[in-house]
Amino acid sequence: MTVSPTCKIPTWPSPTGSTVTISGTKSVTDYDGKGALHEGDLNDCTIGDQGSTSAIIEVANGGSVKNVIFGKKVGDGIHCLGSCTIDNVWFQYICDDAITINKDGTASAASTISNSGFKGARDKTIQHNGGDSTLNISNVYVEVAGKLYRSCGKGGGCTTSAKHTVNISNVIAIGVGQVAGVSENDQVTLSNICTFRSPTLCNAYQVNSDTDSTKGANGTGEGPGSNCTYKPSDTHALVDRVGGATLTTDVLCTGPNSAKSGSTATACVTGFENCLKMCAPGMYGFLQLSCSGGTYTAPATGGCALVTAAADSAAATNLAGSRAATASTSVTKNNSCTTQWALGVDDSKSTNTCECVEKPGYYQQSSGYAQPLSWMVWDCQGQWW
Numbered sequence: 001m002t003v004s005p006t007c008k009i010p011t012w013p014s015p016t017g018s019t020v021t022i023s024g025t026k027s028v029t030d031y032d033g034k035g036a037l038h039e040g041d042l043n044d045c046t047i048g049d050q051g052s053t054s055a056i057i058e059v060a061n062g063g064s065v066k067n068v069i070f071g072k073k074v075g076d077g078i079h080c081l082g083s084c085t086i087d088n089v090w091f092q093y094i095c096d097d098a099i100t101i102n103k104d105g106t107a108s109a110a111s112t113i114s115n116s117g118f119k120g121a122r123d124k125t126i127q128h129n130g131g132d133s134t135l136n137i138s139n140v141y142v143e144v145a146g147k148l149y150r151s152c153g154k155g156g157g158c159t160t161s162a163k164h165t166v167n168i169s170n171v172i173a174i175g176v177g178q179v180a181g182v183s184e185n186d187q188v189t190l191s192n193i194c195t196f197r198s199p200t201l202c203n204a205y206q207v208n209s210d211t212d213s214t215k216g217a218n219g220t221g222e223g224p225g226s227n228c229t230y231k232p233s234d235t236h237a238l239v240d241r242v243g244g245a246t247l248t249t250d251v252l253c254t255g256p257n258s259a260k261s262g263s264t265a266t267a268c269v270t271g272f273e274n275c276l277k278m279c280a281p282g283m284y285g286f287l288q289l290s291c292s293g294g295t296y297t298a299p300a301t302g303g304c305a306l307v308t309a310a311a312d313s314a315a316a317t318n319l320a321g322s323r324a325a326t327a328s329t330s331v332t333k334n335n336s337c338t339t340q341w342a343l344g345v346d347d348s349k350s351t352n353t354c355e356c357v358e359k360p361g362y363y364q365q366s367s368g369y370a371q372p373l374s375w376m377v378w379d380c381q382g383q384w385w
Contacts, residue, residue, distance in 0.1 A: 001247045003240035007194035009172050010141050012117060013090060015069045022056055025075075029060045033068030033089075042075030045093035045120070052095035055079035061108065065089060076100065082108040083133065087115055094121040094145075102130025105158070110134040121145035122375075124181070129158060134165045143174045146361060149188075150181040152208055160207050161185065173198045174238070177361025181205060182227050184213050190223075190230035193252075196238040197283045197360050200255040202228030218266045222255030237276045237286050241311035245303055247288050253277040261289055261298040268296055279304035281379035282357030284315045304384040314341070321385030324353045333380035346380035354380035 015037035022040045040056040043049035056074040059065055061082030069090045070077070077091065077098040078084075084101065091098045098118050101111050108130060114137070118125045123146040128135055135149075142148045149168060152158035164186040173179050176198040182188045184207055193201055202223035204213035216225035224230055235252035253259035253275035260266045268291035269275075279287035284307040289296040309316040317323070318341040331337070331344030337356035346352035357379050 001239045001250050003238055004194065004236040004250060006192050007172060007236050007238060010117060013069060025055050025058050027058045028065065029063040031057065031065045033066070035067050035069065037069050037071055039071035040073045040075060042073050043095050044073050045095040046072050049095045052076045059084045079103040080111060082106065083111045085111065086113045090117045092119055094118060094125060096123065097127045098125050100127045100129060101135055102128065102133055105130050107131030108133045110136065112136045113140065115139045117141040118145065119143045123147065124150035128164055131159060131162045137168045139170045141172045142176055145176045147178045147181045148173060148176055149179065151186050152183045153210065158183070158208060175360050178203045180228065183207050184215065184227060186227055188228050190228070191234045193234060194236040194238055195252060196241050197278065199278050199283060199360060201230065201235060201252060203255070204228060217254040217258035217269045220255065220258045222258040224254065232271045239286065241307055242286050242305040243308045245305040247276065247286060247305050249274045249276065249288065251275045253289060259289060259296055261296045265295040265297065267294055280306055280319055280384040281355040281381055282315065283360055284312070284319055285384060306385065318355065319385070324385065327353045331378045334377050337376050337378050340376055344378055352380040352382055354378045
């Protein structure tokens with residue numbers, strides 16, 4: 001397999017002109033930053049301050065922001081009081097959110113976020129509040145985040161009847177727990193989503209809750225399902241980052257809970273009979289699942305196409321089988337750890353090797369680590385090399 005030609009990774013832009021310094025929150029209707037670096041005096045997002053509530057830019061209903069590169073002390077990013085148009089904005093650092101749509105909590109017209117990039121969101125990147133509304137997200141790059149998009153959420157500023165229609169297209173997601181997290185009231189359509197180290201494309205939740213829906217694939221919140229619409233051809237694994245095993249598809253599996261092999265094998269999802277899911281600690285590889293007798297199966301050995309040195313030399317070196325074989329310290333999986341790439345043995349299943357890694361979906365602030373390093377965990381898996 002080769003990487004899909006539709007998966008185009010953008011070049012992160014360099015600022016132009018003089019730095020624009022903003023004190024507190026700047027209220028705008030239509031704002032053009034002309035490609036300049038914009039720095040504030042709010043929460044410092046290099047340390048992932050998730051207590052941020054003040055925006056560096058507040059946009060009037062129907063307004064717009066374009067051509068802005070944000071600095072470090074940007075607080076809660078951009079707040080759109082109702083609908084807005086966001087184009088060519090880039091966040092190197094994110095505290096709680098980068099962009100909040102419908103901050104005032106009412107229904108609104110359609111909003112658009114396009115041609116933009118985001119890094120280091122320990123939770124959600126785009127928060128969608130308010131009543132009935134539409135949001136279109138396109139041509140976006142996101143790296144290291146809990147979610148690219150989340151509607152409502154627990155106490156997320158939505159009524160129990162709020163319905164969002166969301167279209168997400170042409171996205172590159174690297175190290176992202178979920179591309180979209182949606183309410184059971186919402187309808188999200190995905191197309192041309194390209195990922196690496198990102199286990200779930202779309203996950204539905206109960207209304208105003210962080211509890212998974214059961215309306216997705218195999219009774220989980222994971223799409224496709226009644227809230228998450230996409231076809232196998234809408235998904236693309238970034239297979240150019242891995243090697244060492246034969247892959248015959250770039251279709252992404254529906255998620256870690258809905259596409260399982262082995263003793264807990266799940267039923268094959270129609271259209272996704274051959275698909276790729278994450279493997280290796282930190283999800284640094286792709287494992288191809290196939291359908292056999294109605295359930296998923298994986299190669300008995302050597303099936304994990306592991307990250308290459310060209311893509312990530314540190315990960316490739318530290319996930320090598322010769323190194324993993326030296327693991328001896330007993331650890332508890334998914335517990336926090338402090339030394340990246342430290343080795344351990346799963347205290348509940350001694351055949352599993354553990355490494356201390358950044359695991360997509362577990363990103364949180366961690367004392368002693370500068371962004372983008374964050375909360376790391378013991379990720380324990382069977383032989384992946």
